[in-house]
Amino acid sequence: MMSSPENAILICRVCDDSNGQPHYGTICCPSCKGFFRRVYMSEKKFECYRGNMCVIQKGTRNICRACRYKKCLQVGMNVKDIRGKYTSPSTDCEVSSSAESTPKSSKDTEMGVAEAMEMAQVYMNLEKYCENNYCESNMCREEENQLIDRMLGSNVLDLIQKTSPQCPRFKREWKPLEILNFENFCRSWSRSIVHFLDFATRFPVFNQLSPTDKVPIYTSLKSQT
Known part of the structure; x- marks a missing residue:
C-alpha cells in the first residue's frame, strides 16, 4: 500500500536528515532551516580551512559552517524568504526594525564559543604539523x-x-644549546621564515591574496622575528 503524501518522508537536501519540510524555497530539516536564518541574519562571513570540500551530512553538519551555508545556497535556499531582514534584491545589508530585533540567545553564544574552539584547534593542529615537518640534512x-x-x-x-x-x-631546538652569535641568529631566523611560509601557505585565504598583498604580511613577520 502506497503512503499518502502527508505521510511521505522528506529528506533534507542540505544534510540528508529524514525530517525535511518545505522551508526557504527547498526541502530542509529544522536544524538547517535555523542555521541558514541565523547565518544570514548575523551577516557573519565564514571561511573553510579544509579547502571548501567538507561533506555535509547529519552527523557532520556542525563541523564547518562555511561549507554548510554554501550547501544551503546550492540546494536552493532563498534569502528572500527570510522575514525581518530581506527587503529587496539589490542589497544584502538591510537590518530588521527595532521591533523585530531580539537579543542573542544562549544557543547563539554557544555556537560562537564552539566556532572559536574549532578555529583554535585548526591553528594548533597546523602549528604542530609545521613544527614536526622537518628532515635530517646531510x-x-x-x-x-x-x-x-x-x-x-x-x-x-x-x-x-x-x-x-x-x-x-x-x-628547531628551543633549549639554549649554543651561544647566540650572528651565524646562529641567521640560521634560526631563516628557519623561522620557512616555518612561517609552511604555515601561511596552507591557509586558503593567504593563497588567495595577490603577491603585493602578501608582502606586508611577510615584512610584518620579519620586523617581529
Whole structure:
C-alpha cells in the first residue's frame, strides 16, 4: 500500500536528515532551516580551512559552517524568504526594525564559543604539523650557511612564492644549546621564515591574496622575528 503524501518522508537536501519540510524555497530539516536564518541574519562571513570540500551530512553538519551555508545556497535556499531582514534584491545589508530585533540567545553564544574552539584547534593542529615537518640534512654547516646566504639575498616575492633557495627544514631546538652569535641568529631566523611560509601557505585565504598583498604580511613577520 502506497503512503499518502502527508505521510511521505522528506529528506533534507542540505544534510540528508529524514525530517525535511518545505522551508526557504527547498526541502530542509529544522536544524538547517535555523542555521541558514541565523547565518544570514548575523551577516557573519565564514571561511573553510579544509579547502571548501567538507561533506555535509547529519552527523557532520556542525563541523564547518562555511561549507554548510554554501550547501544551503546550492540546494536552493532563498534569502528572500527570510522575514525581518530581506527587503529587496539589490542589497544584502538591510537590518530588521527595532521591533523585530531580539537579543542573542544562549544557543547563539554557544555556537560562537564552539566556532572559536574549532578555529583554535585548526591553528594548533597546523602549528604542530609545521613544527614536526622537518628532515635530517646531510649538508655540512658551511654548505648550509651558503644556502642561507642565498636565501637571505633573495627578494621578498621569491621568498613568498618559494622560488628562492630555502634553508633546510632542520628540527628547531628551543633549549639554549649554543651561544647566540650572528651565524646562529641567521640560521634560526631563516628557519623561522620557512616555518612561517609552511604555515601561511596552507591557509586558503593567504593563497588567495595577490603577491603585493602578501608582502606586508611577510615584512610584518620579519620586523617581529
